[in-house]
């Protein structure tokens with residue numbers, strides 16, 4: 484059952500038509516306000532909007548990822564506790580981003596005489612004070628060139644980043660535009676450039692997400708300090724803007740960014756930008772901005788390969804000081820293929836678990852500890868997939884799964900694939916036989932028996948087969 488609720492501000496008196504959920508929300512907000520104080524409440528919590536209650540999980544919305552992350556990191560626990568105290572049926576509170584939320588009432592905003600005209604580009608009040616501070620944003624000390632693992636998919640982007648860090652504003656490398664899918668290392672590379680440049684102490688670097696850029700810009704307009712903001716921006720040697728796609732549809736901020744961009748490049752300063760797509764694919768950005776973004780160096784970070792994922796996992800496991808068996812690393816690299824952040828998260832969870840319970844990491848604990856995470860990657864196994872994974876594992880050609888070759892190096896993996904097809908799919912023996920080059924069902928039966936026998940005799944072979952089974956099965 485989903486219980487719905489409308490946006491409701493704590494300062495409003497609850498009208499007769501409010502639902503019990505909304506009434507509870509008023510109380511939760513009042514408690515929060517009295518706990519954290521008016522200023523903190525207005526800055527961060529006022530923009531939370533009540534969402535639906537689905538079974539025992541309540542959703543609260545925030546207008547941007549920046550605010551959601553902040554509220555999550557600072558207030559989530561308190562919100563959970565207050566809600567659970569208020570309503571016993573609520574077991575969890577989920578914070579989500581929802582664009583286009585209703586504006587907070589104007590009379591609740593200190594500087595309500597907003598003349599920015601940026602109705603779709605509203606900033607939290609906190610940004611007002613941020614705009615007056617300088618632009619030095621701490622860089623994550625973990626994101627350096629040393630900790631970035633290089634492989635085929637990212638070697639070009641890495642080389643470009645290195646080059647810019649060594650010689651900013653080189654012809655042909657300004658701007659540097661890094662793009663690629665989620666969690667593939669764009670931010671890591673930007674921070675690495677920044678850290679490298681500031682190590683020398685001679686270069687001023689400003690790094691911020693496009694979202695933060697927008698907040699600061701709007702806040703500067705509101706506090707009538709745009710000149711100061713522009714001067715600050717234009718005084719840096721290197722400006723890095725992360726996740727530029729956020730500016731899509733934010734025309735005023737794009738305009739400001741465009742002018743800043745031109746001023747900096749014309750003055751021989753370096754610009755580094757990241758986005759999830761190439762400049763030409765960022766439809767929704769103004770054409771002139773796309774053109775300028777594409778006229779320096781554009782480097783794509785491709786999806787990771789199995790080899791790169793293994794190298795990243797090995798490096799991270801080594802840095803943690805916890806022994807993680809290579810079979811576990813292989814298993815993770817096979818299961819989590821899209822996003823390095825998730826891969827890293829999985830490994831960290833395993834290591835933390837092993838640390839906590841004082842037992843080594845094994846394939847069994849891995850499956851248990853990451854059950855929920857791996858479920859999301861689950862899918863039905865097909866015979867084709869089994870053939871592909873088995874061929875990759877023993878380094879044979881996929882076509883040998885259905886070829887007539889009988890050499891042991893080919894025949895054994897083929898038998899394992901047949902065995903796994905029997906174990907993991909509901910296909911009959913004749914059907915499996917057909918998929919393996921029209922073999923007879925007795926051949927499949929023989930393969931199943933032979934593999935079972937070998938697994939009893941040879942533990943290393945049994946481990947290989949078991950690993951493959953787990954990889955395919957999840």
Ligand SMILES: Nc1ncnc2c1ncn2[C@@H]1O[C@H](COP(=O)(O)OP(=O)(O)OP(=O)(O)O)[C@@H](O)[C@H]1O
Nearest residue numbers: 630631632664665666667668669670671795823824
């Ligand atoms: N090649 C790599 N070597 C080591 N760590 C990596 C590599 N690629 C990504 N990571 C790690 O993965 C995590 C996510 O990377 P990062 O935040 O840089 O991704 P992103 O491309 O900026 O993602 P988003 O699109 O979400 O902004 C970070 O912890 C980063 O250190």
